[in-house]
Amino acid sequence: xxxxxxxxxxxxxxxxxxxxxxxxxxxxxxxxxxxxxxxxxxxxxxxxxxxxxxxxxxxxxxxxxxxxxxxxxxxxxxxxxx
Numbered sequence: 121x122x123x124x125x126x127x128x129x130x131x132x133x134x135x136x137x138x139x140x141x142x143x144x145x146x147x148x149x150x151x152x153x154x155x156x157x158x159x160x161x162x163x164x165x166x167x168x169x170x171x172x173x174x175x176x177x178x179x180x181x182x183x184x185x186x187x188x189x190x191x192x193x194x195x196x197x198x199x200x201x202x
Contacts, residue, residue: 148163151165151167154167156169156182165182165185166184167182167183168182168189168194170201181193181197
């Protein structure tokens with residue numbers, strides 16, 4: 121996981137226009153709340169939750185540990201949701 125402070129820079133630099141959140145401490149607390157924490161491995165699953173201003177989850181992108189997510193697909197999803 122990455123500290124929330126570390127996600128601020130990339131968000132500000134690219135002017136994404138939305139807040140990014142990364143689960144850091146307490147370890148796995150947010151991932152667990154979203155059902156995305158793998159207790160057997162002790163790590164969060166690779167998942168991104170796209171939440172609108174009202175707090176509604178609009179989309180979820182998930183991948184296996186060994187798979188990379190496609191940035192192009194993520195950007196297309198963000199465009200479709202905006």
